[in-house]
Amino acid sequence: MLTKRIIPCLDVKDGRTVKGVRFEGLRDAGDPVALAARYAREGADELVFLDITATNQKRATLVALVRDVARELDIPFTVGGGIGTVADVEALLMNGADKVSINSAALARPELIDELAARFGSQCIVVAADARYNDADGWLIYTRAGTHNTGRDAVQWCREAAERGAGEILLTSMSNDGTKDGFALDITGAVSRAVTIPVIASGGAGSKQDFTNVFQQAHADAGLAASIFHFGEIGIRELKEHLRQDGIAVRL
Amino acid sequence: MEIAIIDYKGGNVQSVLFALERLGVQATLTADHDVIRRADKVLFPGEGEAASAMRELRAQDLHELLPTLTQPFLGICLGMQLLGRHTQEGGGTDLLGILPFDVVRFPATPEYKVPHMGWNNLQALRGPLFEGLSAEDYVYFVHSYYAPVGEYTIAEAAYPTPFSAAVQHENFYAVQFHTEKSGPVGTRILENFLKL
Numbered sequence: 480m481l482t483k484r485i486i487p488c489l490d491v492k493d494g495r496t497v498k499g500v501r502f503e504g505l506r507d508a509g510d511p512v513a514l515a516a517r518y519a520r521e522g523a524d525e526l527v528f529l530d531i532t533a534t535n536q537k538r539a540t541l542v543a544l545v546r547d548v549a550r551e552l553d554i555p556f557t558v559g560g561g562i563g564t565v566a567d568v569e570a571l572l573m574n575g576a577d578k579v580s581i582n583s584a585a586l587a588r589p590e591l592i593d594e595l596a597a598r599f600g601s602q603c604i605v606v607a608a609d610a611r612y613n614d615a616d617g618w619l620i621y622t623r624a625g626t627h628n629t630g631r632d633a634v635q636w637c638r639e640a641a642e643r644g645a646g647e648i649l650l651t652s653m654s655n656d657g658t659k660d661g662f663a664l665d666i667t668g669a670v671s672r673a674v675t676i677p678v679i680a681s682g683g684a685g686s687k688q689d690f691t692n693v694f695q696q697a698h699a700d701a702g703l704a705a706s707i708f709h710f711g712e713i714g715i716r717e718l719k720e721h722l723r724q725d726g727i728a729v730r731l
Numbered sequence: 732m733e734i735a736i737i738d739y740k741g742g743n744v745q746s747v748l749f750a751l752e753r754l755g756v757q758a759t760l761t762a763d764h765d766v767i768r769r770a771d772k773v774l775f776p777g778e779g780e781a782a783s784a785m786r787e788l789r790a791q792d793l794h795e796l797l798p799t800l801t802q803p804f805l806g807i808c809l810g811m812q813l814l815g816r817h818t819q820e821g822g823g824t825d826l827l828g829i830l831p832f833d834v835v836r837f838p839a840t841p842e843y844k845v846p847h848m849g850w851n852n853l854q855a856l857r858g859p860l861f862e863g864l865s866a867e868d869y870v871y872f873v874h875s876y877y878a879p880v881g882e883y884t885i886a887e888a889a890y891p892t893p894f895s896a897a898v899q900h901e902n903f904y905a906v907q908f909h910t911e912k913s914g915p916v917g918t919r920i921l922e923n924f925l926k927l
Contacts, residue, residue, distance in 0.1 A: 482850045524849065677849070
């Protein structure tokens with residue numbers, strides 16, 4: 480039976496992991512390779528690396544990181560963060576990334592999704608969509624790290640991305656991100672029903688029950704989180720045991 | 732041991748090279764017929780789209796070479812599907828015809844998304860490739876098309892109907908999942924293959 484996936488997300492800057500990683504026994508928590516290997520051993524199903532480097536060295540450091548991670552890691556990983564061209568994607572995939580996620584560049588020029596899917600296959604093209612709720616407009620898509628309102632409806636955009644050839648949607652609720660009050664079940668469920676490709680839910684995970692809810696109520700195919708894993712608040716194994724007790728298929 | 736990985740621009744072969752490196756094994760990425768014929772083992776990974784893969788194989792006459800190989804051969808993902816007779820992909824494409832299956836697309840439903848992406852368990856395992864493994868073991872799949880179950884099937888997975896997770900005909904072994912990305916279970920399968 481296909482299992483629900485648990486995906487830790489690592490922020491990297493200049494080839495180093497950033498943002499509060501507190502793991503006992505990890506000599507260098509800033510080393511993405513060591514951290515990735517640790518998550519893999521604990522039972523993570525996949526990893527996402529989000530590159531927040533803003534310098535013009537970005538591409539070279541990211542390609543080097545991908546190579547180092549791919550050399551060590553025996554589970555799949557996705558790379559995202561400011562990826563905008565076919566050449567960017569090719570360099571990352573050829574160096575061992577399994578999937579690449581695109582966000583702002585796809586909204587700026589949606590044909591990019593078609594081009595990437597035709598060139599590399601849908602299976603390695605993830606469209607990351609950042610959605611925020613307001614009472615007047617509902618769920619709208621934001622870009623540029625959440626600073627720019629595109630005015631696009633979240634469900635419509637995810638449907639378009641899927642039709643253009645995306646292999647997966649990584650849906651982040653900016654309204655829930657950082658709250659630890661749980662995933663956005665309504666928009667996750669709406670997107671999951673609107674597309675026939677897998678949906679990764681992101682933003683708001685604070686407890687094991689939050690994952691149960693997003694799988695059972697919103698039909699997400701995978702759940703992604705960062706800080707609760709990095710700070711050791713929830714172990715991946717104990718999360719999966721909880722999910723199994725709730726009748727959710729997981730790889731243990 | 733000489734290991735050849737077939738080079739036909741069939742997608743991400745770097746992960747396969749790294750997986751072999753972790754096992755302490757060096758491999759050569761090549762389209763050279765002599766190098767491939769001489770190798771002790773041949774790996775045939777693949778991702779992406781079947782019609783363009785077949786075009787590239789034909790351009791290098793690999794469609795004629797591969798069926799004649801006699802050493803242990805392992806197709807991975809698209810590299811498994813290409814061993815069949817025909818696929819629905821690309822509006823219908825003829826394949827290498829080494830194994831007697833026709834590749835078809837999963838019907839997408841709200842409950843069963845396509846691609847079939849993620850970790851699924853193997854069932855009905857048989858043969859040396861799966862020595863030491865059981866139906867409790869999970870491997871990583873990413874695919875939209877599949878080979879139905881037949882007498883050539885040596886492992887099944889279900890989504891929701893059973894399909895061929897692995898096939899074999901004589902020296903030709905192939906797996907639909909990514910051995911190189913399936914954690915310790917995938918590593919064991921690669922090790923088992925290298926021992927054939």
